[in-house]
Amino acid sequence: MSRYTGPRLKVMRALGAELPGLSRKPLGERNHPPGQHGRRPRRKSGFGVQLIEKQKLRFNYGLGEKQIQRLFREAKRDRGPTGDKLLELLERRLDNFVFRAGFAPTAVAARQLVRHKHVLLNGRAVNIPSIRIRPGDRIQLTERARCIPVVVEALAEPALTRPEWLVFDEAAFVATMTRTPSPDEVPFPVDVQQVVEYYAVRL
Structure with a gap:
Protein backbone atom coordinates (compact mmCIF):
# COMPACT_ATOMS: atom_id res chain seq x y z
CA MET A 1 0.00 0.00 0.00
CA SER A 2 1.27 3.46 -0.82
CA ARG A 3 1.13 5.35 2.48
CA TYR A 4 0.49 9.09 2.57
CA THR A 5 3.60 10.94 3.78
CA GLY A 6 2.70 14.53 2.88
CA PRO A 7 1.59 17.42 5.12
CA ARG A 8 -1.17 16.12 7.36
CA LEU A 9 -2.60 19.42 8.56
CA LYS A 10 -3.05 20.51 4.95
CA VAL A 11 -5.18 17.42 4.31
CA MET A 12 -7.36 18.09 7.33
CA ARG A 13 -7.86 21.71 6.24
CA ALA A 14 -8.84 20.56 2.76
CA LEU A 15 -11.38 18.12 4.21
CA GLY A 16 -12.60 20.57 6.84
CA ALA A 17 -12.25 18.14 9.76
CA GLU A 18 -9.78 17.17 12.45
CA LEU A 19 -8.74 13.55 11.92
CA PRO A 20 -7.21 12.19 15.14
CA GLY A 21 -5.83 9.14 13.39
CA LEU A 22 -3.85 11.34 11.01
CA SER A 23 -2.52 14.06 13.31
CA ARG A 24 -2.82 15.36 16.86
CA LYS A 25 -2.55 18.97 15.68
CA PRO A 26 -5.79 20.98 15.86
CA LEU A 27 -7.00 23.09 12.96
CA GLY A 28 -7.34 26.12 15.19
CA GLU A 29 -8.09 29.35 13.34
CA ARG A 30 -6.79 27.94 10.04
CA ASN A 31 -9.92 25.90 9.48
CA HIS A 32 -10.31 27.06 5.89
CA PRO A 33 -9.04 25.13 2.84
CA PRO A 34 -5.37 25.65 1.97
CA GLY A 35 -4.28 27.87 -0.87
CA GLN A 36 -4.54 31.50 -1.92
CA HIS A 37 -8.30 31.37 -2.24
CA GLY A 38 -8.94 29.08 0.70
CA ARG A 39 -11.02 31.63 2.57
CA ARG A 40 -13.46 32.04 -0.29
CA PRO A 41 -16.65 29.99 0.36
CA ARG A 42 -17.22 27.41 -2.32
CA ARG A 43 -20.33 25.48 -3.23
CA LYS A 44 -19.75 21.74 -3.22
CA SER A 45 -21.47 19.44 -5.68
CA GLY A 46 -23.03 16.18 -4.58
CA PHE A 47 -19.97 14.35 -5.83
CA GLY A 48 -17.70 16.76 -3.97
CA VAL A 49 -19.46 16.10 -0.66
CA GLN A 50 -19.30 12.33 -1.20
CA LEU A 51 -15.62 12.49 -2.08
CA ILE A 52 -14.76 14.50 1.04
CA GLU A 53 -16.53 12.03 3.33
CA LYS A 54 -14.78 9.11 1.66
CA GLN A 55 -11.40 10.80 1.95
CA LYS A 56 -11.96 11.37 5.66
CA LEU A 57 -12.11 7.61 6.16
CA ARG A 58 -9.13 6.98 3.90
CA PHE A 59 -6.81 9.44 5.60
CA ASN A 60 -7.88 8.85 9.19
CA TYR A 61 -7.38 5.09 8.94
CA GLY A 62 -4.46 5.29 6.52
CA LEU A 63 -5.95 3.16 3.75
CA GLY A 64 -5.31 2.99 0.05
CA GLU A 65 -8.23 3.19 -2.37
CA LYS A 66 -8.19 -0.54 -3.11
CA GLN A 67 -8.23 -1.36 0.59
CA ILE A 68 -11.29 0.74 1.35
CA GLN A 69 -13.06 -0.62 -1.73
CA ARG A 70 -12.40 -4.15 -0.48
CA LEU A 71 -13.85 -3.27 2.91
CA PHE A 72 -16.87 -1.65 1.30
CA ARG A 73 -17.62 -4.79 -0.71
CA GLU A 74 -17.40 -6.85 2.48
CA ALA A 75 -19.65 -4.43 4.34
CA LYS A 76 -22.16 -4.52 1.49
CA ARG A 77 -22.50 -8.30 1.83
CA ASP A 78 -23.52 -7.92 5.48
CA ARG A 79 -27.21 -7.99 6.36
CA GLY A 80 -27.06 -4.75 8.33
CA PRO A 81 -26.62 -1.18 7.06
CA THR A 82 -23.57 -1.00 4.79
CA GLY A 83 -22.25 2.26 6.25
CA ASP A 84 -22.45 1.05 9.85
CA LYS A 85 -20.66 -2.18 8.96
CA LEU A 86 -17.94 -0.28 7.10
CA LEU A 87 -17.21 1.88 10.14
CA GLU A 88 -17.13 -1.20 12.36
CA LEU A 89 -14.60 -2.94 10.10
CA LEU A 90 -12.40 0.16 10.08
CA GLU A 91 -12.48 0.55 13.86
CA ARG A 92 -11.59 -3.13 14.34
CA PRO A 181 -17.59 -0.73 18.13
CA SER A 182 -20.79 1.07 17.17
CA PRO A 183 -20.95 3.67 14.36
CA ASP A 184 -21.52 6.59 16.74
CA GLU A 185 -18.19 5.87 18.48
CA VAL A 186 -16.08 6.93 15.51
CA PRO A 187 -13.94 9.81 16.87
CA PHE A 188 -14.52 12.33 14.09
CA PRO A 189 -17.56 13.63 12.19
CA VAL A 190 -18.35 11.65 9.04
CA ASP A 191 -21.52 11.17 7.00
CA VAL A 192 -21.01 7.53 6.10
CA GLN A 193 -24.15 7.47 3.95
CA GLN A 194 -22.36 9.78 1.52
CA VAL A 195 -19.56 7.21 1.32
CA VAL A 196 -22.09 4.47 0.58
CA GLU A 197 -23.62 6.55 -2.20
CA TYR A 198 -20.15 7.33 -3.59
CA TYR A 199 -19.28 3.67 -4.01
CA ALA A 200 -22.78 2.51 -4.92
CA VAL A 201 -22.36 3.85 -8.45
CA ARG A 202 -18.67 2.94 -8.81
CA LEU A 203 -18.43 -0.64 -7.60
Whole structure:
Protein backbone atom coordinates (compact mmCIF):
# COMPACT_ATOMS: atom_id res chain seq x y z
CA MET A 1 0.00 0.00 0.00
CA SER A 2 1.27 3.46 -0.82
CA ARG A 3 1.13 5.35 2.48
CA TYR A 4 0.49 9.09 2.57
CA THR A 5 3.60 10.94 3.78
CA GLY A 6 2.70 14.53 2.88
CA PRO A 7 1.59 17.42 5.12
CA ARG A 8 -1.17 16.12 7.36
CA LEU A 9 -2.60 19.42 8.56
CA LYS A 10 -3.05 20.51 4.95
CA VAL A 11 -5.18 17.42 4.31
CA MET A 12 -7.36 18.09 7.33
CA ARG A 13 -7.86 21.71 6.24
CA ALA A 14 -8.84 20.56 2.76
CA LEU A 15 -11.38 18.12 4.21
CA GLY A 16 -12.60 20.57 6.84
CA ALA A 17 -12.25 18.14 9.76
CA GLU A 18 -9.78 17.17 12.45
CA LEU A 19 -8.74 13.55 11.92
CA PRO A 20 -7.21 12.19 15.14
CA GLY A 21 -5.83 9.14 13.39
CA LEU A 22 -3.85 11.34 11.01
CA SER A 23 -2.52 14.06 13.31
CA ARG A 24 -2.82 15.36 16.86
CA LYS A 25 -2.55 18.97 15.68
CA PRO A 26 -5.79 20.98 15.86
CA LEU A 27 -7.00 23.09 12.96
CA GLY A 28 -7.34 26.12 15.19
CA GLU A 29 -8.09 29.35 13.34
CA ARG A 30 -6.79 27.94 10.04
CA ASN A 31 -9.92 25.90 9.48
CA HIS A 32 -10.31 27.06 5.89
CA PRO A 33 -9.04 25.13 2.84
CA PRO A 34 -5.37 25.65 1.97
CA GLY A 35 -4.28 27.87 -0.87
CA GLN A 36 -4.54 31.50 -1.92
CA HIS A 37 -8.30 31.37 -2.24
CA GLY A 38 -8.94 29.08 0.70
CA ARG A 39 -11.02 31.63 2.57
CA ARG A 40 -13.46 32.04 -0.29
CA PRO A 41 -16.65 29.99 0.36
CA ARG A 42 -17.22 27.41 -2.32
CA ARG A 43 -20.33 25.48 -3.23
CA LYS A 44 -19.75 21.74 -3.22
CA SER A 45 -21.47 19.44 -5.68
CA GLY A 46 -23.03 16.18 -4.58
CA PHE A 47 -19.97 14.35 -5.83
CA GLY A 48 -17.70 16.76 -3.97
CA VAL A 49 -19.46 16.10 -0.66
CA GLN A 50 -19.30 12.33 -1.20
CA LEU A 51 -15.62 12.49 -2.08
CA ILE A 52 -14.76 14.50 1.04
CA GLU A 53 -16.53 12.03 3.33
CA LYS A 54 -14.78 9.11 1.66
CA GLN A 55 -11.40 10.80 1.95
CA LYS A 56 -11.96 11.37 5.66
CA LEU A 57 -12.11 7.61 6.16
CA ARG A 58 -9.13 6.98 3.90
CA PHE A 59 -6.81 9.44 5.60
CA ASN A 60 -7.88 8.85 9.19
CA TYR A 61 -7.38 5.09 8.94
CA GLY A 62 -4.46 5.29 6.52
CA LEU A 63 -5.95 3.16 3.75
CA GLY A 64 -5.31 2.99 0.05
CA GLU A 65 -8.23 3.19 -2.37
CA LYS A 66 -8.19 -0.54 -3.11
CA GLN A 67 -8.23 -1.36 0.59
CA ILE A 68 -11.29 0.74 1.35
CA GLN A 69 -13.06 -0.62 -1.73
CA ARG A 70 -12.40 -4.15 -0.48
CA LEU A 71 -13.85 -3.27 2.91
CA PHE A 72 -16.87 -1.65 1.30
CA ARG A 73 -17.62 -4.79 -0.71
CA GLU A 74 -17.40 -6.85 2.48
CA ALA A 75 -19.65 -4.43 4.34
CA LYS A 76 -22.16 -4.52 1.49
CA ARG A 77 -22.50 -8.30 1.83
CA ASP A 78 -23.52 -7.92 5.48
CA ARG A 79 -27.21 -7.99 6.36
CA GLY A 80 -27.06 -4.75 8.33
CA PRO A 81 -26.62 -1.18 7.06
CA THR A 82 -23.57 -1.00 4.79
CA GLY A 83 -22.25 2.26 6.25
CA ASP A 84 -22.45 1.05 9.85
CA LYS A 85 -20.66 -2.18 8.96
CA LEU A 86 -17.94 -0.28 7.10
CA LEU A 87 -17.21 1.88 10.14
CA GLU A 88 -17.13 -1.20 12.36
CA LEU A 89 -14.60 -2.94 10.10
CA LEU A 90 -12.40 0.16 10.08
CA GLU A 91 -12.48 0.55 13.86
CA ARG A 92 -11.59 -3.13 14.34
CA ARG A 93 -8.29 -2.88 12.47
CA LEU A 94 -5.31 -3.73 14.68
CA ASP A 95 -3.47 -0.46 14.02
CA ASN A 96 -6.59 1.53 14.90
CA PHE A 97 -7.09 -0.53 18.06
CA VAL A 98 -3.52 0.20 19.14
CA PHE A 99 -4.20 3.90 18.59
CA ARG A 100 -7.56 3.92 20.38
CA ALA A 101 -6.01 2.05 23.32
CA GLY A 102 -3.58 4.97 23.76
CA PHE A 103 -0.40 3.12 22.83
CA ALA A 104 0.39 5.59 20.02
CA PRO A 105 -0.35 9.28 19.35
CA THR A 106 -1.88 8.60 15.91
CA ALA A 107 -3.00 5.67 13.78
CA VAL A 108 0.08 6.35 11.61
CA ALA A 109 2.38 5.79 14.60
CA ALA A 110 0.33 2.77 15.68
CA ARG A 111 0.82 1.18 12.26
CA GLN A 112 4.57 1.60 12.62
CA LEU A 113 4.52 -0.07 16.03
CA VAL A 114 2.70 -3.04 14.54
CA ARG A 115 5.03 -3.23 11.55
CA HIS A 116 8.07 -3.36 13.83
CA LYS A 117 6.53 -6.17 15.93
CA HIS A 118 6.18 -4.07 19.06
CA VAL A 119 2.60 -5.32 19.56
CA LEU A 120 1.43 -8.70 20.83
CA LEU A 121 -1.98 -10.08 19.87
CA ASN A 122 -3.09 -12.65 22.43
CA GLY A 123 0.57 -13.09 23.42
CA ARG A 124 1.84 -13.50 19.88
CA ALA A 125 3.92 -10.97 17.95
CA VAL A 126 2.22 -9.75 14.76
CA ASN A 127 3.19 -7.24 12.07
CA ILE A 128 0.03 -6.91 9.96
CA PRO A 129 -1.85 -3.64 10.71
CA SER A 130 -5.04 -4.79 8.99
CA ILE A 131 -5.65 -7.77 11.30
CA ARG A 132 -9.23 -7.61 12.52
CA ILE A 133 -9.67 -7.57 16.28
CA ARG A 134 -12.50 -9.59 17.82
CA PRO A 135 -14.20 -9.27 21.22
CA GLY A 136 -12.01 -10.98 23.79
CA ASP A 137 -8.72 -10.33 21.97
CA ARG A 138 -5.91 -8.94 24.13
CA ILE A 139 -3.40 -6.42 22.78
CA GLN A 140 -0.16 -5.86 24.65
CA LEU A 141 3.04 -3.88 24.12
CA THR A 142 6.39 -5.65 24.20
CA GLU A 143 8.85 -4.77 26.97
CA ARG A 144 11.00 -2.90 24.45
CA ALA A 145 8.08 -0.86 23.12
CA ARG A 146 7.17 0.45 26.56
CA CYS A 147 10.41 2.46 26.63
CA ILE A 148 9.94 4.16 23.25
CA PRO A 149 9.56 7.93 23.90
CA VAL A 150 6.56 8.29 21.58
CA VAL A 151 4.78 5.44 23.36
CA VAL A 152 5.61 6.81 26.81
CA GLU A 153 4.24 10.21 25.82
CA ALA A 154 1.10 8.72 24.28
CA LEU A 155 0.38 6.64 27.38
CA ALA A 156 0.86 9.69 29.61
CA GLU A 157 -1.44 11.86 27.47
CA PRO A 158 -3.67 9.79 25.15
CA ALA A 159 -4.83 11.64 22.05
CA LEU A 160 -8.40 10.48 22.67
CA THR A 161 -10.45 9.20 25.56
CA ARG A 162 -10.39 5.41 25.42
CA PRO A 163 -13.69 4.10 24.01
CA GLU A 164 -16.13 2.01 26.01
CA TRP A 165 -15.58 -1.02 23.79
CA LEU A 166 -12.14 -1.71 25.22
CA VAL A 167 -10.72 -2.17 28.70
CA PHE A 168 -7.21 -0.98 29.50
CA ASP A 169 -4.95 -2.44 32.19
CA GLU A 170 -2.32 0.20 32.97
CA ALA A 171 -0.16 -2.11 35.09
CA ALA A 172 0.17 -4.80 32.42
CA PHE A 173 -0.01 -2.51 29.35
CA VAL A 174 -2.86 -4.65 28.04
CA ALA A 175 -6.00 -3.55 26.18
CA THR A 176 -8.88 -5.97 25.67
CA MET A 177 -11.77 -5.58 23.25
CA THR A 178 -15.03 -6.15 25.10
CA ARG A 179 -17.48 -5.68 22.22
CA THR A 180 -17.65 -4.53 18.63
CA PRO A 181 -17.59 -0.73 18.13
CA SER A 182 -20.79 1.07 17.17
CA PRO A 183 -20.95 3.67 14.36
CA ASP A 184 -21.52 6.59 16.74
CA GLU A 185 -18.19 5.87 18.48
CA VAL A 186 -16.08 6.93 15.51
CA PRO A 187 -13.94 9.81 16.87
CA PHE A 188 -14.52 12.33 14.09
CA PRO A 189 -17.56 13.63 12.19
CA VAL A 190 -18.35 11.65 9.04
CA ASP A 191 -21.52 11.17 7.00
CA VAL A 192 -21.01 7.53 6.10
CA GLN A 193 -24.15 7.47 3.95
CA GLN A 194 -22.36 9.78 1.52
CA VAL A 195 -19.56 7.21 1.32
CA VAL A 196 -22.09 4.47 0.58
CA GLU A 197 -23.62 6.55 -2.20
CA TYR A 198 -20.15 7.33 -3.59
CA TYR A 199 -19.28 3.67 -4.01
CA ALA A 200 -22.78 2.51 -4.92
CA VAL A 201 -22.36 3.85 -8.45
CA ARG A 202 -18.67 2.94 -8.81
CA LEU A 203 -18.43 -0.64 -7.60
